[in-house]
Amino acid sequence: MLRVQNLNAWYGASHVLQDICLDVEQGEIVCLIGRNGAGKTTTLKSIMGLIERTSGNVTFQGKELLGHPAHERFALGLAYIPEERRIVSGLSVRENLRLGLVSSPNRRREAELIDRTATIFPRLAERLDQTAITMSGGEQQMLAIARALISDPKLVMLDEPSEGIMPVLVDEMFELFQTLKKGGTTMLLVEQNVELALGVADRAYVVDQGTVVHHASAADLLADADIQERYCSV
Amino acid sequence: MWRAPLQGNSMAGLSLELIGLQLFAGLALGSVYVLLAIGLSLIFGMLTVVNFAHGAFFMLGAYVGLWLLSIGVNFWICLVAVPLIVGGFGLAVERVLIRPLYGRGIDYPLLLTFGLSYIIIELVRIVFGKSGYPVDTPALLQGAVDIGVGYFPLYRLFVMAVTGVILIGLWLFLERTSYGLIIRAGARDPQIVRVLGVNIARVWLMVFGLGCGIAGLGGLLAAPLQGVIPEMGGPILAEAFVVTVVGGMGSLLGAVLAGLLVGVVVSITSLFAPEMAKVAIFALMAVVLLIRPQGFFGRAGLMS
Ligand SMILES: Nc1ncnc2c1ncn2[C@@H]1O[C@H](COP(=O)(O)OP(=O)(O)O)[C@@H](O)[C@H]1O
Ligand SMILES: [Mg+2]
Numbered sequence: 231m232l233r234v235q236n237l238n239a240w241y242g243a244s245h246v247l248q249d250i251c252l253d254v255e256q257g258e259i260v261c262l263i264g265r266n267g268a269g270k271t272t273t274l275k276s277i278m279g280l281i282e283r284t285s286g287n288v289t290f291q292g293k294e295l296l297g298h299p300a301h302e303r304f305a306l307g308l309a310y311i312p313e314e315r316r317i318v319s320g321l322s323v324r325e326n327l328r329l330g331l332v333s334s335p336n337r338r339r340e341a342e343l344i345d346r347t348a349t350i351f352p353r354l355a356e357r358l359d360q361t362a363i364t365m366s367g368g369e370q371q372m373l374a375i376a377r378a379l380i381s382d383p384k385l386v387m388l389d390e391p392s393e394g395i396m397p398v399l400v401d402e403m404f405e406l407f408q409t410l411k412k413g414g415t416t417m418l419l420v421e422q423n424v425e426l427a428l429g430v431a432d433r434a435y436v437v438d439q440g441t442v443v444h445h446a447s448a449a450d451l452l453a454d455a456d457i458q459e460r461y462c463s464v
Numbered sequence: 465m466w467r468a469p470l471q472g473n474s475m476a477g478l479s480l481e482l483i484g485l486q487l488f489a490g491l492a493l494g495s496v497y498v499l500l501a502i503g504l505s506l507i508f509g510m511l512t513v514v515n516f517a518h519g520a521f522f523m524l525g526a527y528v529g530l531w532l533l534s535i536g537v538n539f540w541i542c543l544v545a546v547p548l549i550v551g552g553f554g555l556a557v558e559r560v561l562i563r564p565l566y567g568r569g570i571d572y573p574l575l576l577t578f579g580l581s582y583i584i585i586e587l588v589r590i591v592f593g594k595s596g597y598p599v600d601t602p603a604l605l606q607g608a609v610d611i612g613v614g615y616f617p618l619y620r621l622f623v624m625a626v627t628g629v630i631l632i633g634l635w636l637f638l639e640r641t642s643y644g645l646i647i648r649a650g651a652r653d654p655q656i657v658r659v660l661g662v663n664i665a666r667v668w669l670m671v672f673g674l675g676c677g678i679a680g681l682g683g684l685l686a687a688p689l690q691g692v693i694p695e696m697g698g699p700i701l702a703e704a705f706v707v708t709v710v711g712g713m714g715s716l717l718g719a720v721l722a723g724l725l726v727g728v729v730v731s732i733t734s735l736f737a738p739e740m741a742k743v744a745i746f747a748l749m750a751v752v753l754l755i756r757p758q759g760f761f762g763r764a765g766l767m768s
Contacts, residue, residue: 278659304661316656318649329649332642333661377660 231256231416232277232385237286239269239276246272247440249286254385259407259417261427261448263462264437270420271313273437274387277418278310279303290385304333307384313393313420315370317377319363323354326362326377334381347376350406368399375403379410386410387418392426404430424462428452436461484613486735487728492620494727495627496689499682500704501711501719502634503675509651509714510671513562513573518704519697520581521676525550525683526692527588530599539602542684543626550680551673558672563665581697588694596693623685630678631720638716647671651714703730706749712762722760 232254239247247269254260262270276284279300288295290306317326327344331337348355353369354376362373371391378386392400400423407417407430421427428434428448436444436451438461444451451457500522507515525546532542561580565572601619608615638644650657650667658664683697690696707726711718729748734741752759 280655280659299663300658301661301663304659310659312656312659316653318652318656320652321645321649325645325649328642328645329657330660332646337642381661 231291232418233287233289234273234277235287237273237276237288238284239272239281240283241272241281245440247276247284250437250440250442252435252442252445254416254418256416257411257414258433259411259419259431261431261434262418262420262437263422263424263427263434265461268437268461269440270437271389272440274310274389274418274420277303277387278308280310301333304381304383308387309378309381309383309385310387311374311378311389311391313389315367315374317362317370317373319361321362322359323362323365323373324358326373327354327358327380330377330380336381343380347380350379351376366396366399368395368403371395372399372403375406379415385416385418387420389420390422391419392421392423400426424458425452481613483732483735485611485616486731488611488613488616489620490728490731491724492623492727493731494724495624496682496686496700497704497707497727498627498720498723499630499678499685500700501707501723502631502716503678504704505708505711505714505716505719506647507672507675508708509716510647511562511566511573511668512570513577513672514570515672515675516574516578516701517557517581517584518577518675518679519701520584521550521554521679521697522683522686522700523588523692523694523697524553524584525680526599526687526696527592527683527694528680529684529687530592530597530692533599543681546684547677547681550683551677554676555669555673557676558669562672563669566668581701585694585697592694594694596691596696598691599687601688619688623689626681626685630681634678634716643667643670703745706745708759710749710752710759712759714763715759715761718759718761 234250234252237247237250238245250269250273252260252262262273264270272281275281277288277295279295279298279302284296286296290303290308293306295303295306318329321329324344327347328340331340331343336343344358348358351372354373357365357369362370365373375388375391391403395403404426407419410417411430419427419431428451431448434446434448434451435442436457443461444457446454446457500518504515504518507513507518528549529542529546532545533539537545557580561576562573565576605619605622608617609621610616611621638648646657646662646667650662650664654664657667686696686700703726704723707722708719710726711720711722726745726748729744730741733744
């Protein structure tokens with residue numbers, strides 16, 4: 231579904247990603263793990279079209295992505311949930327959800343889809359007309375996820391969704407990922423919480439210093455204390 | 465210039481009625497400030513562009529109106545045509561001149577629009593001449609009406625009413641439409657709006673055009689009050705900047721309230737001490753900035 235070949239990325243003159251290669255198949259949850267500064271966020275941003283200078287080949291369902299702006303990649307079915315919860319603070323929860331639909335063909339079914347979101351995310355249902363900023367960090371993260379899901383994307387990229395969130399909500403979130411997976415959603419997940427992430431993932435790539443250093447099934451990697459120690463301990 | 469509209473000659477003339485009338489005159493003056501300031505504020509809030517050409521767009525509105533009236537177009541049609549023409553010019557300016565400067569910091573577009581305003585003024589001088597022209601008040605809007613405290617020029621009431629309509633329209637647009645939602649969200653977090661599928665470059669284009677169109681309308685409305693002259697955008701731009709700073713950069717509500725306040729301050733000051741009217745504006749700004757550096761409704765640290 232998503233094929234990344236020899237992806238390179240730069241911030242100004244600094245060459246941050248070097249020949250990243252990875253694949254995500256339809257219906258899979260694929261996890262990217264690695265230390266802080268390894269290049270995980272930059273990988274997701276490059277796939278979404280938020281890094282100015284990139285090279286290589288990134289195809290999604292056979293279509294080349296590099297060179298196309300972010301909004302066109304959204305139109306192909308890519309969703310990206312950035313690491314700092316990016317809910318729009320001045321807007322209400324409902325407006326944040328509507329924002330997820332402004333460019334989607336789903337826009338015509340707005341009322342129905344907000345109802346659907348409310349059943350999946352009961353915490354948001356109670357707070358639809360509240361200003362988003364009044365919610366806890368975890369609830370804001372749920373809102374960011376809900377906003378991305380409301381347009382029915384084909385591939386969801388999440389950057390450290392559990393970061394700085396109460397454990398109860400983290401469990402809730404990972405249960406949600408299981409449910410989404412059963413429903414056929416494809417995910418590319420960046421997560422520091424390696425055990426939890428490998429618990430839901432099918433496969434994982436280990437990223438270090440801007441390149442993929444290891445690739446294995448989630449189960450194998452979970453059992454491989456050595457690799458975890460070497461590339462994931464903080 | 466449209467400064468001290470109803471000046472008292474002696475202290476004996478300073479009745480409550482006169483002050484009441486002067487208050488209204490201030491609100492009318494403030495309406496024109498508001499029309500400039502909301503565009504400035506919208507453009508800054510969304511694009512982080514400080515548009516130094518905004519006064520030139522205001523002046524263009526007055527000249528386009530003058531030209532349309534001179535070829536026999538009726539004033540009511542001008543009311544629609546002028547903002548469309550000036551807004552269209554604004555679109556071209558954003559697309560061709562400003563867009564290449566995004567991401568380079570706030571000073572590039574600032575210098576560009578600063579230079580552009582001189583070019584526009586010079587071109588207008590070449591086409592229309594250096595001296596100004598008076599503009600007749602439309603026949604239907606001549607005369608004065610009794611507003612309780614005395615007779616007040618009908619045309620000024622009309623300027624206030626048009627500003628009110630524009631503000632209500634803009635509010636409905638921003639609060640009730642998807643496009644408005646995109647603008648409100650994009651002003652705070654352009655990246656998330658892009659990721660949600662919005663072509664942000666097009667939104668910036670439209671916002672710039674919208675702001676310029678409203679400035680053009682302001683110029684047209686001001687023309688019968690003060691006449692037209694190529695330099696007319698200069699002082700009003702300075703005043704509109706004071707308004708956006710007092711109201712809070714990027715805040716529309718702030719621009720509206722501060723615009724009216726500045727209008728009233730100018731108007732009342734000119735009643736008591738006409739020579740102080742200009743100083744009063746900047747004194748007001750200094751006081752507001754000392755007490756509340758981000759202005760009435762501004763977000764602190766917006767520029768950092
Ligand atoms: N905006 C930026 N400008 C310059 N360098 C950056 C920027 N963002 C990240 N980097 C650098 O790029 C490298 C990869 O960062 P990132 O992709 O955020 O890593 P991760 O998400 O794995 O923690 C790091 O060395 C980081 O310092
Ligand atoms: Mg990161």
